[in-house]
Amino acid sequence: MSQADISDNTASSPEATIDDVLGAMACPIATRVPLIEPGTETPEVAGIYDQCRDLYGMVPKFIQLLAHAPGTAKSFLKFDEEIKVAALRAGERERSRMQVLAILKPSLDNSCHNCSHHNVNLARGLGYSDAQLAAIAAGTWRENDDFSEQEKVVLDWSDAVTHMSAARDQAAFDAMGEHFSHEEIVELTYTTALWNCTNRLAEALHLTAEPPGKGIDWGTD
Template identity: 30%
Template sequence: MTAAAASANTAPVRFDLVVPDVFPALLKVHEAVGGHGLDKKLHHLVHLRASQINGCGFCVKMHTREARQDGETNDRLDRLIVWAHVNDFSEAEKAALAWTEALTLLDPKTDYASLRGRLRELFSDEEIGALTATIGMINLWNRIQVSAH
């Protein structure tokens, strides 16, 4: 096998070119989820935390920038990785970040019922649905992006 053939075999797949109908469909999901009342700052925190966990440098950079543009502070962004150990985040944000971690780092020992109970104290079912869809979508985007590393 030539070096050029080996390079072509290991090059990232250009999803936007080989499945061009997928990206617009994914963007429509984001639009639909965005219409269900999830706080914009919370949305950014969830996207950023999942991207940190998934090791997606491109997404971490993008979501950090977007969060700052929407008024998030550097102090909170700096401590997002240790959100459970600091007082920078509200109870609602902490519940959402716990849900984000549970749905990003799938562990059979996770007690989803108690996490849902905590969420229901702070969010409506519609908001929990939007939050869950947001977490699922950022995990999908992270995995598509990481596949190009």
């Protein structure tokens, strides 16, 4: 049984906690491409790492991996700088709460330890309970009354985008239109699409996130 199969089985178990799900995702082997650790980087990458310290309070392993191709790291950081971290720093709490749902749905479905780990921590800081996060992983968010209708709509849409059924799912799109502006629909759709990309990159190159207590400081505490 593959690591992905183990993760899928754990996530679908109704008894599994979100920490159980994250534990099952952790890749037991080294990254296929070595990380460029802080202190060993080129001057170009040093500027990228300084930007990370400003955004996150540290240099995530994901960026240490992307640093082999600096343009990829810069493009990813641009999103966080102008959208994700920008919303957090502006105190746009509801926008951030919708964003993290659009990130976690693909990340949990795709069994991406790196993306799930960092964004579970963000979701907790934004007020989501462990029971809600476990419901996203198990696919039972529709039955969880702790989610608002708006939150369920985002999860439904993110699910459709992740599983390539959004083009045919007019009901899910219409529901988004009832709750969000065109700008918000594009932002949330792009967010889910982008994290599907990062999930696949991290999975392909065997990237596991930092250990507990050593992750990103989102400034939500």
